Amino acid sequence: MSQRTRHILSLSGGKDSTALAVYMRNRVPEMEYVFCDTQKELPETYEYLERLQVYLGKPIHRLNAERGFDHWIEIFGGYLPSARMRWCTKLLKIKPFEQFVGEEPVFSYIGIRADEEREGYISTKPNITPVYPFKEDGIVEADVYRILEESGLGLPKYYEWRTRSGCYFCFFQRRAEWVGLLERHPELFEKAKQYEKIEIDRGIRYTWTDHESLAELEKPERIREIKEKHRKQIQQLGKSVPGNKLYQIFGAALDEEDDTEPCLICHL
Ligand code: SF4
Known part of the structure; x- marks a missing residue:
């Protein structure tokens, strides 16, 4: 018997992955939604995900690392993560995601847009196949804003003062x-x-x-x-x-x- 392929969309609490979830809701009904929760996220992110969950009519699985940020910072002797040393992403986001995925074949949906050059996180796990619906369908930034507006979700509230999702202390903050x-x-x-x-x-x-x-x-x-x-x-x-x-x-x-x-x- 052939193995089933799971469809997973990892949310960050940011606009592009949220718009992708809205976009895919009726296209892939069996989609599983996940959020790798560092437990250091902004209150606005949790609130936004709650609203998205209601919109999707499905649970968003919260994935927690076995050991949180405060454990690892102690192990690293207080050495803070940085753009050069992104240990937090690896330990608190990527690892829980890979654990959730397991060994079954999976399509992982990534919200990189058609107007972006960057590459997505591509797991080295051979059972994970990345899928880029926005790239395939020519969805650009203006479409993302439109999708969010039409869904009634709008932008996350932190957009009033910050444009990147993630931990409240994220070193990527300007x-x-x-x-x-x-x-x-x-x-x-x-x-x-x-x-x-x-x-x-x-x-x-x-x-x-x-x-x-x-x-x-x-x-x-x-x-x-x-x-x-x-x-x-x-x-x-x-x-x-x-x-x-x-x-x-x-x-x-x-x-x-x-x-x-x-x-x-x-x-x-
Ligand atoms: S949001 Fe920033 S601080 Fe948090 S895990 Fe990601 S890179 Fe690290």
Whole structure:
């Protein structure tokens, strides 16, 4: 008897994977939806996933790593993950996903759009076949916004101040987004600050952003500076972003600061 092939769509809480779930709802009724939950995600992400679950009429499986972030940070001696050392993605997102997949043949649906160059996370597991419906069907960013709007879900609420999903302390955040976290969720900003470690005499400097600790970033004069820079970028870009939608301009202004490609499984 031939083995059945499962269909799995991994959600990040971001706009593209959510739009893909909406897009696929009636196309692949047997789809399984998963979310790799680091338990350090933003409250807005959990709220968005709850609403998506109602829309899909199906459970979104929450996948947790056996050991969470606080366990691993201890193992790494307080060394924070970074764009160069993405141990959190591997241990807290990819591993639980692969465990859920197991050994059966699986189609893994990935929300990379037709207007994007980047490659998705492609598991080295031979039983996982990636599928890119947006690429195949020519779906571009404007379509994603339309799909979300028409579904009634809209964008996740964190889009008011941040464009990337993921952990509240994610090192892929740009400085203006850290200010957003401080203003919207001061208690989470404080928690993120507690993970930083600076011991000058021992040559230790573990901070979430390069060359600046959160204690330095939260100083009123520094916040004013960051906001001013961000405001100017928005102003400059306002005329040049096609469509001129506020969230597009906001996102483009953030990309001006740092366009490092974040992890797809976390941020798509
Ligand atoms: S969202 Fe950021 S901090 Fe969280 S697991 Fe992904 S890369 Fe790491």
